[in-house]
Amino acid sequence: MKISSCKKLSLIVVLSLASTSMAWSQQTRLAWIKGVFRNPAKVGAIAPCSSYVADELTRYIMHEDRKPLRILEVGAGTGPITKEIIKKMNEDDHLDCIELDAVYCDQLEEKFGEHENVHIHCMSIIDFAPTEKYDVIVSTLPFNSLPPKLVQQVVDQYNEIIKPGGYITYIEYVVLGNVKRLVLSKEKKAAWDVKQQTLKEWFGRYGVERKIVWRNLPPSYVYYLKIDKVENEKEKSKTI
Numbered sequence: 392m393k394i395s396s397c398k399k400l401s402l403i404v405v406l407s408l409a410s411t412s413m414a415w416s417q418q419t420r421l422a423w424i425k426g427v428f429r430n431p432a433k434v435g436a437i438a439p440c441s442s443y444v445a446d447e448l449t450r451y452i453m454h455e456d457r458k459p460l461r462i463l464e465v466g467a468g469t470g471p472i473t474k475e476i477i478k479k480m481n482e483d484d485h486l487d488c489i490e491l492d493a494v495y496c497d498q499l500e501e502k503f504g505e506h507e508n509v510h511i512h513c514m515s516i517i518d519f520a521p522t523e524k525y526d527v528i529v530s531t532l533p534f535n536s537l538p539p540k541l542v543q544q545v546v547d548q549y550n551e552i553i554k555p556g557g558y559i560t561y562i563e564y565v566v567l568g569n570v571k572r573l574v575l576s577k578e579k580k581a582a583w584d585v586k587q588q589t590l591k592e593w594f595g596r597y598g599v600e601r602k603i604v605w606r607n608l609p610p611s612y613v614y615y616l617k618i619d620k621v622e623n624e625k626e627k628s629k630t631i
């Protein structure tokens with residue numbers, strides 16, 4: 392049986408409403424759902440991330456005696472991860488938030504705009520050209536629903552703008568990806584596999600840990616990467 396796009400979208404909205412009804416203000420809830428309607432593939436989620444995912448994704452930003460951190464958040468949405476990052480920031484830390492959707496950006500400005508160390512950039516991560524690299528990148532881009540070429544560009548961009556020894560965390564929904572693959576056409580399956588290969592190689596090279604967070608809708612994997620081989624690889628290619 393084929394489910395029409397309209398029914399699929401209605402289901403997404405009902406699930407979003409149910410899952411966001413407890414934790415979010417009406418304004419945030421509405422903004423989120425409108426975003427799902429505007430661009431389901433780019434939002435790529437039925438609900439904002441839970442505080443449990445937010446806590447795991449921000450593991451590398453800790454209050455302690457440490458040097459100031461440059462932090463990049465990608466795909467900030469309506470701000471659940473931003474809120475957690477700000478909670479864990481020291482006063483000398485710097486946070487850049489990238490979000491593609493203009494309405495979500497307005498929400499982010501409204502919620503976090505007055506923090507002088509927080510800067511909202513309303514654009515695609517692909518077009519972002521920072522002048523300094525980052526110690527930590529926290530990404531909630533929906534890799535499962537983005538095209539393979541874009542995923543490769545994002546991975547290249549992250550590798551380029553992270554400092555040697557810097558940390559990257561990102562999420563992926565448990566099971567959903569594999570279920571989605573089952574219903575794809577042969578051509579789309581091939582593209583899907585290319586994308587998974589890109590992510591597998593990236594994690595294979597830099598991965599530290601993958602953890603499941605059940606208390607999220609849907610449950611998610613959080614991936615932890617330490618990009619400590621970028622400079623080594625460059626050095627190696629210089630000496631060959």
Ligand SMILES: C[S@@+](CC[C@H](N)C(=O)[O-])C[C@H]1O[C@@H](n2cnc3c(N)ncnc32)[C@H](O)[C@@H]1O
Pocket residue numbers: 433434435436438439440465466467468469470471472489490491492495514515516517531532533
């Ligand atoms: C899965 S949602 C996560 C939102 C929020 N961080 C949360 O945890 O609920 C992904 C977000 O990435 C944004 N996004 C998608 N493609 C993007 C791109 N190329 N550059 C920046 N943001 C993008 C979407 O608009 C959406 O807000």
